[in-house]
Amino acid sequence: MTIERKQPKPKKCRVATCRASFVPARIGQAACSPACAMIDAPRHAPKALKALAQVGRREIKVRKEALKSRGDHLKDAEKAVRDYRRTYELSIGSGCISCGESQESILAAQGWKTGGAFDAGHFLGKGARPELRLVPTNIWLQCKSCNAGSSKFARKGETVSQGFRAGLIARIGLEAVETLEADHTPRKETVEQLKAITAEYRAKTRELKKGLAA
Numbered sequence: 001m002t003i004e005r006k007q008p009k010p011k012k013c014r015v016a017t018c019r020a021s022f023v024p025a026r027i028g029q030a031a032c033s034p035a036c037a038m039i040d041a042p043r044h045a046p047k048a049l050k051a052l053a054q055v056g057r058r059e060i061k062v063r064k065e066a067l068k069s070r071g072d073h074l075k076d077a078e079k080a081v082r083d084y085r086r087t088y089e090l091s092i093g094s095g096c097i098s099c100g101e102s103q104e105s106i107l108a109a110q111g112w113k114t115g116g117a118f119d120a121g122h123f124l125g126k127g128a129r130p131e132l133r134l135v136p137t138n139i140w141l142q143c144k145s146c147n148a149g150s151s152k153f154a155r156k157g158e159t160v161s162q163g164f165r166a167g168l169i170a171r172i173g174l175e176a177v178e179t180l181e182a183d184h185t186p187r188k189e190t191v192e193q194l195k196a197i198t199a200e201y202r203a204k205t206r207e208l209k210k211g212l213a214a
Contacts, residue, residue: 015039073194074133080201081134082120087205089141090118091212097121097167098146098160099153106143109153119147123164124181131187134197137180140168 013020013032017039022032031037068076095102098121101109110117121142126133145152146160155163169177189197 070191070194073191073198074189077134077189077194077197077201078126080198080205081136082139084201084205084208085136085139086118086120086141087208089120091208094141096143096146096153097123097140097171098142098163099155100163100167101143101153110144113144115144117144118142119144121147121164123168131185132180132183134187134189135180135183137172137176140164140171 008024010021010023011030013022013036014030015032015036018032018036020032031040090103093103096106096118103118106117119142120139122129122132123138123140124132129138132138142164143153146154146163149160151160154160155166158166165177
């Protein structure tokens with residue numbers, strides 16, 4: 001049994017100065033002749049340039065990714081964990097773990113600062129305790145001032161670090177804080193593990209933001 005192909009219907013040339021009727025020789029043909037096609041081509045230039053730019057950006061991203069060191073991937077992973085912890089703590093209404101100021105008062109006093117008024121700070125610093133650099137329970141919401149080490153908003157009679165510990169005890173209890181302080185488990189994640197951590201926490205942050213926006 002032979003299936004007859006339907007003949008394409010005549011259409012008008014898209015070029016405004018032509019508008020001649022023609023039967024398309026291929027799907028998507030919009031100009032009646034090569035001459036008209038050349039006239040019509042510039043209208044596609046912006047889309048073509050945009051597509052080429054996107055391809056170029058992807059290629060650059062792939063090349064940059066290939067050149068990354070373990071240290072670069074460690075920074076990516078830390079940023080992903082910190083972004084998630086900051087977003088989560090803000091979402092549940094937490095104030096600064098160090099000075100105890102509310103989000104409202106922090107925004108009023110520090111909202112003008114570059115990068116916003118809030119950071120995600122380490123309880124046990126990554127310089128002295130690098131094994132806890134990516135541990136979520138070691139990362140909490142801090143105002144910019146406290147995370148920078150300024151005692152401007154410190155709890156009365158306490159340093160920023162002392163205030164951090166007091167605030168953390170109030171949040172998770174003394175036993176949990178002492179367990180964290182006693183944690184010296186060596187952690188030397190591979191590049192693949194760091195990539196997985198980055199992907200996991202970026203996904204968590206996206207899902208959290210999506211839920212907040214709903």
